[in-house]
Amino acid sequence: MDDELRERVKQEAEKHALFNALKHDSEPDVGAIMGPLMGENPDFRPHGDEIPGVVGQVVGKVGNLDREARRERLAELDPDLVDELDAEDEGDDHTLPDLPNADEYETVRLRAAPNPNGPWHLGHARMPAVIGTYCDRYDGEFVVRFDDTDPETKRPDLSAYDAILDDISYLGFEPDEVLRASNRVETYYEYARELIEMGGAYTCDLPAEEFSELKREGTPSPNRDKDPETVLEQFEGMVNGEYSAGEMVLRVKxxxxxxxPALRDWVAFRMIDRPHPREEAADYRCWPMLDFQSGIDDHLTGITHIIRGIDLQDSAKRQQFVYDYFDWEYPEVLHWGHVQIDAYDIDISTSTIKELIDAGDLDGWDDPRAPTLQSIRRRGIRGEAVVESMIGLGMSTSDVDLAMSSIYANNRDLVDEGANRYFLVRNGERVPVGGDEKPAAGSPPLHPNHEDRGRREIPVDDAVLVEPDDLPNDGERIWLKGYGCVRYDDGAFVATGDDIDAVREEGVDVIHWVPADNTVSVTMRTPDGDLTGEAEPGFAETDVDEIIQFERIGFVRVDDHAVDDSVVYYAHD
Incomplete structure (x- = not known):
């Protein structure tokens, strides 16, 4: 490790150690800061064996400072981190802090900038949830800008544009403006030309590996001192498609x-041979890199606040060079950590989900096993439940865990009162029913809290179906919910005529059931695979898209009623 890198490691480690100690009001710890330090500085990773020793020395010095001294030192190194600490202190746990300097803007304007390379997975919901909530709080404007200027490595999926807008609507928000970056390529060319004329950019034909070596050494490319006229001429050649991929780039000086090193003369435009899938953009071969395109668009569309991942801190620093050339004021920036979601065996990434669909391992983006917004929407989980859980994560710069149980709990609160109840029996065992006290039908309520909705009439002829695990021992009683008390005797149920006190005072178990005949066959699609069962006859009268509860099983969304089979999607218990 050379002296320059060692000093950078010390400075970055000191910021992380100070921030960590102040945030948790504890002594700094090497282990706690190594992850964020290496994550934000990828060029440190080749020196992973040496860095802990350097960090340890820094941590020791920070440990000798009191809280006030730590805060003063962090303010010197990175005032934004102090502001972040203050914002966290002012807010309640898991709530969104106020936007910095929001009162200085006539209209708060935020953007979501998805890459439309596929529909959204669950993690994507955090951005529109937070942006939409901030826009509601400040009466601001919500911009959706599709950053679709990479037709090669993150190739746009033509169906994803509308799918993403549908996902945003599902979450309860409607954008004030929708843009496609691939419609704005000529605008990016115009600003590139202005930058070239200022002497702020140059064309470079060095192979990427050769330039990277020079960059690491801090040595300029021999192309760096070209006059603007030559640079402009060669850039026009890029625009006209006279170069192939890898032959020429435009770098910001x-x-x-x-x-x-990540900020040294970064690439603003490169050549891509593969045509864009959108017909309107298919003729372009010279495409802006995201940092240039996004930086230009944020200014031109009046974005006041940017929310981005902590791993993208260098984006703001790169874009600041462009803003300085044009004498623009950079938007306010808030960083956050990644969201990690439990309950799924599938890697939560668009590319992985797409591969599984292409391989036939998933039926589509709305397969109940897929960790996507389309999937949970089809399962009957409301967007409001997702938003509430995402907002509850706050704005921490650390990675945060989202338990699906949180979304399920929120959704349960939203749907419980409206969901009528029905019985579904899986792997039903047929049990004859007899006895002098045998009722002709069961009549459980449609909803236990809403007697005004009425009751379901479930006729019982000679037998019922119950789940095998619910069968009592021979001679024991059981309460068939909404029907009455029966005794299990020699493989049959015999009605006893006992009243509800058998349950309340004598501890008789209550189970669900369906008649042995006149049932509705049901396929229930769940994240763990498909299940089949028989539902009571009244279930056939439910509407598609209706949320109901199969008692003792869980809430489901009715997906389809066919002649031979009904299909429901399982939401949660």
Whole structure:
């Protein structure tokens, strides 16, 4: 590790150690800061064996400072981190802090900038949930900008544009403006030309590996001193498609000796041979990199606040060079950590889900096993439940865990009162019913809290179906819910005529059931696979898209009623 890198490690480690100690009001710990430090500085990773020793020395010095001194030192190194600490202190746990300097803007304007390479997985919901909530709080404007200027490695999926807008609507928000970056390529060319004329960009034909080596050394490319006229001429050649991929790029001229190599003369435009899938953009071959395109668009569309992942801190620093050239004021920036979601065996990434669908391992984006918004929507989980859980994560810069149980609990609160009850029996065992006290039908309520909705009439002829695990021992009583008390005797149920006190005072178990005949066959699609069962006859009268509860099983969304089979999607218990 050379001296320059060692100093950078010390400075970055000191920021992390100070922030960690102040945030948790504890002594700094090497282990606690190594992850964020290496994650935000990928060029440190080749020196992973040496860095803990350097970090340990820094942590020791921070440990000798009191809280006030730590805060003063962090303010010197990174005032934004102090502001973040203050914002967290002012808010309640798991609530959104106020947007910084919001009162300085006539209209708060935030953007979600999805890459439309596929429909959204669950993790994507955090951005529109938070942005939409902030826009509601500040009476602001919500911009959706599709960052679709990479037709090669993150190739747009033509169906994803509308699918993403549908997902945003499902979450309860409607954008004030929708843009497609691939419609704005000429605008990016115009600003590139202005930047070239200022001497702020140059064309470079060095192979990427050769330039990377020079960049690491802090040595300028021999192309760096071209006159603007030559650069402009070669850039027009890029625009006209005279170069192939890898032959020529346009670089923003920054500081070739900048302490962070990632910021040194970064690429603004590159050549891509593969045509864009959108017909309107198929003729372009010279495409802007995301940092250039996004930086230009954020300014031109009046974005006041940007929310992005902590791993994208360098994006703001790169874009600041462009903003400085044009004398623009950079938007306020808030960073957050990644969301990690439990309950799924599938990797939550668009590319992985797409591969599983293409391989036939998933039926589609709305397969109940898929960790996507389309999936949970089809399962009957309301967007409001997702938003509430995402908002509850707050704005921590650390990675956060989202338990699906949180979404399920929120959704249960939303649907419980409206969901009528029905019986479904899986793997039903036929049990004859007899006895002088045998009722002709059961009549459980449609909803236990709403007697005004009425009761379900479930005729019983000679037998019922019950789940095998619910069968009592021979000679024991059981309460068939909404029907009455029976005794299990020699493989049959005999009605006893006992009243509800048998349950309340004598501990008789209550089970659900369906008649042995005149049932509705049901396929229930769940995240763990499909289940089949028989539902009571009144279930046939439910509406498609209705949320109901199969008692003792869980809430489901009615998906389809066919002649031979009904299909429901399982939401949660």
């Amino acid at each position: 920054t500081d070739i000796e900048h302490k962070n």
